[in-house]
Amino acid sequence: MLTKRIIPCLDIKSGRCVKGVQFENIRDAGDPVELAKWYAAQGADELVFLDITATNEGRKTFAELVRDIARHIDIPFTVGGGISAVEDVEVLLQNGADKVSVNSSAIRNPQLVEELAKRFGSQCVTVAIDTKYTEASGWKVYARAGTVETEHATVDWAKQVVELGAGEILLTSMNNDGTKAGFALDITRDVAQAVPVPVIASGGAGNMEHFADAFLKANADAALAASLFHFRELGIPDLKQYLANQGIAMRI
Numbered sequence: 001m002l003t004k005r006i007i008p009c010l011d012i013k014s015g016r017c018v019k020g021v022q023f024e025n026i027r028d029a030g031d032p033v034e035l036a037k038w039y040a041a042q043g044a045d046e047l048v049f050l051d052i053t054a055t056n057e058g059r060k061t062f063a064e065l066v067r068d069i070a071r072h073i074d075i076p077f078t079v080g081g082g083i084s085a086v087e088d089v090e091v092l093l094q095n096g097a098d099k100v101s102v103n104s105s106a107i108r109n110p111q112l113v114e115e116l117a118k119r120f121g122s123q124c125v126t127v128a129i130d131t132k133y134t135e136a137s138g139w140k141v142y143a144r145a146g147t148v149e150t151e152h153a154t155v156d157w158a159k160q161v162v163e164l165g166a167g168e169i170l171l172t173s174m175n176n177d178g179t180k181a182g183f184a185l186d187i188t189r190d191v192a193q194a195v196p197v198p199v200i201a202s203g204g205a206g207n208m209e210h211f212a213d214a215f216l217k218a219n220a221d222a223a224l225a226a227s228l229f230h231f232r233e234l235g236i237p238d239l240k241q242y243l244a245n246q247g248i249a250m251r252i
Contacts, residue, residue, distance in 0.1 A: 003249045004215050005045035005222035006236055007200060008229045010035055012051050012081070015065065017230065030230060033068050039229070040073040042236040045251060047073070048170070048224060050101065050128075051081025063095045070096020078126055078170075084112070086119050093120065101170060103128040104143040107150055110164060117165025122197075127166040129158060131187060132174040139187045146174050154187055155194050162195045169195060170224070173203040178227060180206025188218035200224050208234065208242045215248050 010017045010032050017032045036047055049069065051062055066079055079092050080101030089100050100120075106113050106127055116125045130142045131154040141152040152160075158169050171191055173184035183201045192199040198221035201214040205225035214220040228234045240250045 002221070003045075003251045004220075004243070005200075006043075006211070006239060006250075007046045007048055007222050007224040008035075008039045008044050008236075009048040009050065009202065009224045009226045010230075011226065012049055012062065012065070015062070032065065033072055035230065036069050036077070037072050039236070040075050043240060043252070044075060044236055045222070046075055047077040048101065049077060049079050051079075063091050066092055066097050067095040080126070080128055084109075086115055089116055089120060089124075093124070099124050099126050099168070101126040101128045103130065104145075106161060107141065107143045107152070110160065113161050113164040113166050117167070122165050122167035125166050126168040126170050126200075127158075127161040128170040128172065129154060129191075130172050130174055131184075133184075133187070139190075142174060155190050158191045158195050158199075162197050166197065168198045168200065170200045170202060172224075176204030177202075179204050180228065182206060182210040183214045183218065183220075183223070185213055185218040188214065188220055192219040192221070198222060208239055211239060212243055212246050212248065215243070216246070 012032055017030050017035055039047055076098040078099040078101050079097040083100055083102050084105040092100055130146045131139050132142055133139050139154040141150045141154055141157045143150050171188055176184045181204055183204045188201045200222040201218060201220035202224040205228050211223045214223045240252050244250045244252060
């Protein structure tokens with residue numbers, strides 16, 4: 001049985017780790033290298049680093065910081081933000097990243113997913129999907145750090161990028177992000193059932209039960225959180241032991 005993964009997410013802005021609520025009200029959460037070292041020691045299965053303003057500011061992602069992180073941790077990590085070409089990915093992988101995450105660039109140019117999968121392998125390509133529910137539109141995909149609604153229905157977009165070669169989906173509910181009210185189980189389950197690749201649930205974790213729900217009720221392969229871990233409200237060893245006690249396969 002494949003083990004489920006616990007993944008802290010570090011949103012990076014101006015070289016610092018930050019966290020907001022529903023993609024707004026950003027506050028400082030610490031030094032990303034020190035946090036990465038802490039999470040590796042705590043037993044995190046993977047890490048995700050997202051340069052959250054790279055796309056909107058027209059910048060490339062932070063290769064120097066990636067190199068510094070890689071020197072200090074021994075667990076896989078994914079890097080995203082501002083990636084728009086094969087060359088961007090080459091730089092990040094050369095500096096120690098294990099996987100890359102694309103979001104807005106994949107929406108602008110879906111063939112980028114295919115190009116990256118062919119060049120580096122699907123296992124290296126994560127497509128991040130920021131999704132928001134409204135009464136008028138249902139669950140739609142949003143671009144540019146959640147600021148622009150697209151024409152894509154979330155499940156359909158997930159299926160499309162997987163057909164193009166994405167090896168993993170990082171699904172963030174903007175409605176739930178930072179609320180600590182629990183993951184968006186309905187859309188997470190719908191995406192997990194629609195695609196044959198791992199789905200990471202993101203947005204809304206507030207307690208241990210929320211993680212169990214993501215795995216048991218939404219069929220997520222991994223669950224991601226930020227502030228809950230950054231501000232030491234929940235320890236990863238305790239969380240993993242709780243989940244194991246619920247019959248969920250964990251690496252402890």
